[in-house]
Amino acid sequence: MSKGPHYIGIDVGTGSARAALLDISGKIIADSTHETRTWRDTRDHRIFEQSTTDIWASICQCVRDVLSESGVPPEDVKGVGVDATCSLAVTDEHGGPVCVTGGKECGGQGERNIILWADHRAEEEALLINSTGSKVLDYVGGTMSLEMEIPKILWLKKHMPASEFAKCMFFDLPDFLTYRLTGSLARSNCSLVCKCSFVPVGVEGSEGWNAQFLSQIGLDDVVQQGYEQIGGTSGKNGMVLTAGQAVGTGLSAQAAKELGLMAGTTVGSAVIDAYAGWIGTVAGRFTQGSGGELSPQPKLRDSRGRLAAIAGTSTCHIVQSEQGVFVPGVWGPYKNAVFPGWWMNEGGQSSTGQLIDFMIKTHPAYEELKKLAEERKTNIFDVLASTLDDLKKEAGTTSLTYLTKDLHFYPDLHGNRSPLADPRMRGSIVGLALDSGLGDLALKFNVTLEAIALQTRHIIEEMNVHGHKIDSIYMSGSQAKNAALMQLLADVCDVPVILPHSPSAAVVVGAAMLGRFAAEVGARTGDLKTHEEAERVSEQTKEDLWQIMIDMTQPGKQVAPSSSPADKKLLDAKYHIFRQAIDIQRSWRKLMEEAAK
Known part of the structure; x- marks a missing residue:
């Protein structure tokens, strides 16, 4: 005991x-x-x-x-x-x-x-x-x-x-x-x-x-x-x-x-709950360097650049500042939300873990995916990762980003919380093929992860434009176990991602x-x-x-950005298309509203 x-x-x-x-x-x-x-x-x-x-x-x-x-x-x-x-x-x-x-x-x-x-x-x-x-x-x-x-x-x-x-x-x-x-x-x-x-x-x-x-x-x-x-x-x-x-x-x-x-x-x-995730992660130290030495013990002021991302059914993005920072479409600034005299901003994605589940479970190949996982005595995510590896070999590439370069997904199936603050936004996908197989499911799974990372970049950019200086993402929640998503977040947002000792317990x-x-x-x-x-x-x-x-807060580990120059170029292009998808959807909505009058 x-x-x-x-x-x-x-x-x-x-x-x-x-x-x-x-x-x-x-x-x-x-x-x-x-x-x-x-x-x-x-x-x-x-x-x-x-x-x-x-x-x-x-x-x-x-x-x-x-x-x-x-x-x-x-x-x-x-x-x-x-x-x-x-x-x-x-x-x-x-x-x-x-x-x-x-x-x-x-x-x-x-x-x-x-x-x-x-x-x-x-x-x-x-x-x-x-x-x-x-x-x-x-x-x-x-x-x-x-x-x-x-x-x-x-x-x-x-x-x-x-x-x-x-x-x-x-x-x-x-x-x-x-x-x-x-x-x-x-x-x-x-x-x-x-x-x-x-x-x-x-x-x-x-x-x-x-x-x-x-x-x-x-x-x-x-x-x-x-x-x-x-x-x-x-x-x-x-x-x-x-x-x-x-x-x-x-x-x-x-x-x-x-x-x-x-x-x-x-x-x-x-x-x-999201603020408990912030409390349970942002003061954490992490191993760095080949020797595995711990990062320095942080001061309260160091919290200013640390974005806590609490990712489960949805994702919340919380950052603290000494002065109120007003970011259109991002909740806050909230004074005294945790520390007296300090302010919080909270971005968010209404559906992330829920979105991943939805995209997998509604695909025609979902039953095949479950069956393969049972036969191999593993989980569906290992099967999806293996399938993506096979697809890369067939395409003669080592890049997942290249594999899905012509597939584009806008992820707001349940409206946009940040930074658009528009509950009427809906999801869209471009690049569909007449394919209902396991390979197609794996590609759509990967592009869903890409979309979540691209939207996180959108939120961080808006926060930084208006006064924050975010230099790292401190993850918690069930999605922190998704290694592919964590690497995508680091690569797309170009900042290190810090994983806690026990992501689901943070x-x-x-x-x-x-x-x-x-x-x-x-x-x-x-x-x-x-x-x-x-x-x-x-x-x-x-x-x-x-x-x-x-x-x-027990020590965690760091996931550093690692994308190649070619992958970074592809991800930047995807981000440009992601932002265009917002403008297109809003213009189409306006056209239909006028037509329906």
Whole structure:
């Protein structure tokens, strides 16, 4: 059994909940994952719904699993940190689930009480919001995404009985989880600033919530209730905490019983899952040179050039700066999202891992691919790699880029999050042949990876043009295991890609770091009772959080750009075509809209 203090990280992703038990060095002692359920609507592809009841049950099972597997007694767990997807959780005044499904059930009791981040039902509401020209839009890249919480709350206002809407509490999912853990209604800067149109007090005269904006779009009743439904006002009827600050008095007796932990165990203020990935990677060192020596220990200021790419179902691209950087089509700048006084920008691709799966599974040769993987006792990606090697030999080339030079894919099948901020963008492919075989599937798989890398370059270029100086990509998430994609990212973006020690665990490790920070800082400062006290302590202890990130991030490795001059020329040409595809699609859309009038 591992000795010393331990910390638990809880991560709720799109399709699963996970808990990991870590020691003070960041080593994972025990780890458990359980699937969570997502409901889709066969009549409406925009709908994605989940359940807080289902997610909480999975979390409890995961935590009990890691305690059982590790043999660590509950009293040795000193802190719990949490992250989750930026999905809208809707409850009644007592935390019970309120149904978000369209139709007569909306607003009643029902398990389906989460509108998942990927849900795109609120398109009209987002259009209305973006027509206001409100100052709050400047802090989401100029355009509020329909994936954010305010459009979804407005959709519920329109579809739910007024009497039921008035009784609802609305949480970004990370904040719901700290509420469920502690009973405290304190919200996180990360969730409020990044997803709920909250601009920190003092930023260009902001008072936090913008009453004029909310009233203008039809949420005046939320304003009249003192914003209590969405977190209240700091210093009056609410508390806003920066990442990892201790929430309330720790685990409630009921939550502790269900998790198998001790009541009062410190719980850190949560972050959105992508930001936990940033926390779990950007302070990391990596091996370099032939001798395998470690890179220097980074300072907080070094985070400025390090883009964290958190790549699973979708991909988020997060970079920090000391001053607010305004990038059209890129979310932010978000002040205090993790570190007090620092700003974050967040780019993103709505569908990447999901896109790869879709392109493979919808191809006519998918069944053949699965059969070959079974026969060879391997996985489908090894078969695809082998098939591409065979195709290169047949073509007399060593270059995958050359192999797909006449096949071009634009990847926004689920709309564009960044840097176009256009949910109406759709995918396109040019260079189709009358071929439905395994070779064709392998080529389309490769060109999908190319498209993801090309779009990442587009996002990075827009960030750099407007003031960032990105010099490296710090990866995490399931896609970091895709060696071909990692090399493409390095080659296409012309920067090194840093892979963490355990790519799939970086997010949950980031959450555990917040648990440690809450426990250690909370032991020194005691309970935070006022917003002013929380702000003062946050500023005083930010270097403590950075040091914990350094101490608990185990060394990773570097993937350097390696494309040949010929491949670089091909990739640059593909990028030019990629940018042209955007202009062509938009011009075609305009032509058809005019024709349809």
